[in-house]
Amino acid sequence: xxxxxxxxxxxxxxxxxxxxxxxxxxxxxxxxxxxxxxxxxxxxxxxxxxxxxxxxxxxxxxxxxxxxxxxxxxxxxxxxxxxxxxxxxxxxxxxxxxxxxxxxx
Numbered sequence: 268x269x270x271x272x273x274x275x276x277x278x279x280x281x282x283x284x285x286x287x288x289x290x291x292x293x294x295x296x297x298x299x300x301x302x303x304x305x306x307x308x309x310x311x312x313x314x315x316x317x318x319x320x321x322x323x324x325x326x327x328x329x330x331x332x333x334x335x336x337x338x339x340x341x342x343x344x345x346x347x348x349x350x351x352x353x354x355x356x357x358x359x360x361x362x363x364x365x366x367x368x369x370x371x372x
Contacts, residue, residue, distance in 0.1 A: 274301040274347035278340045281309020289369055299370055300353040303362035304343060311361075312336040 273294060276284040278301065285306030288294045294302065315332050319325030339355055346353055353359070363370060 270295055270298050271347055271350075273298045274353075275344050277302040277305035278308065278343040278347070279305075281305045281340075282313070285309060289366060296370070297350075297353060299366075300359070300362070301343060301347055303366045303370060304353070304355055304358045305340075307358050307362045307365065308336060308339055308343070 273284075273288050274297070277288055277298070285302045285304075288298055288302035289306060312333070315336075316329065319329045319332060339358060342355055343353075343358075346355070
């Protein structure tokens with residue numbers, strides 16, 4: 268499987284593929300960055316969906332949150348395909364803070 272394929276799968280299947288490629292020994296540093304950001308995006312999206320669905324006030328905000336998550340996913344996939352800087356502004360900061368030790372290997 269190529270690095271581009273792994274990067275795209277990290278965003279599409281966020282939590283599952285992200286963690287698989289992040290902790291895989293044969294993944295490149297670039298793939299691990301995309302995998303960490305995909306995993307963070309998946310977890311944040313899931314958590315915000317659960318929180319907003321529990322409140323009546325949050326239900327109208329839910330489509331906006333999902334559109335933002337989709338936009339971040341598309342930006343990540345485009346960055347994978349263009350082989351450009353993998354950092355997505357807010358996601359990369361969170362991913363670097365959480366997975367610092369894994370990203371430095």
